[in-house]
Amino acid sequence: MDERSRLAEFRQIKGRIRESGDYLVVGIDVAKERHNAFLGTSGGRTLKRGLVFDNTREGFEKLLFHAQVLGRQKMLENTVFGMEPTADYHKPLGEYLIRNGHMTVLVSGNAVTPHTILSNTPSFFSRSLV
Numbered sequence: 001m002d003e004r005s006r007l008a009e010f011r012q013i014k015g016r017i018r019e020s021g022d023y024l025v026v027g028i029d030v031a032k033e034r035h036n037a038f039l040g041t042s043g044g045r046t047l048k049r050g051l052v053f054d055n056t057r058e059g060f061e062k063l064l065f066h067a068q069v070l071g072r073q074k075m076l077e078n079t080v081f082g083m084e085p086t087a088d089y090h091k092p093l094g095e096y097l098i099r100n101g102h103m104t105v106l107v108s109g110n111a112v113t114p115h116t117i118l119s120n121t122p123s124f125f126s127r128s129l130v
Contacts, residue, residue, distance in 0.1 A: 010103065013078070013080060022078065023080055024079040025080055026080070030084060033054065033055055035052070035053055035083075035093065038050075039067060048066065060093055060096045064100075
């Protein structure tokens, strides 16, 4: 899928995310060697905090495994991954997710703080991804 198609798809999904709580939203705090993920619903419900995974293919597979399991358990058919671009550390993960057909977005550091990603508040969802 090219960039233009991905942007159009994201704009459509963004509207759907706002209207329903049926999305698994994965917020990723990117670092050089290990990332930290927060998984929740688009309605702001926390499902898993502090999922640490390596910046390797095995780490990315760990992230996807947890996302797939939680998505099935909570009957969330759609998943969107969001991360703040940090140096070039986000690129391997972003490329992996995109190549494997996952909706992946970059979020502005102005919209996300480490506290909002790791807290139970829905502000991460409302200000950055949705």
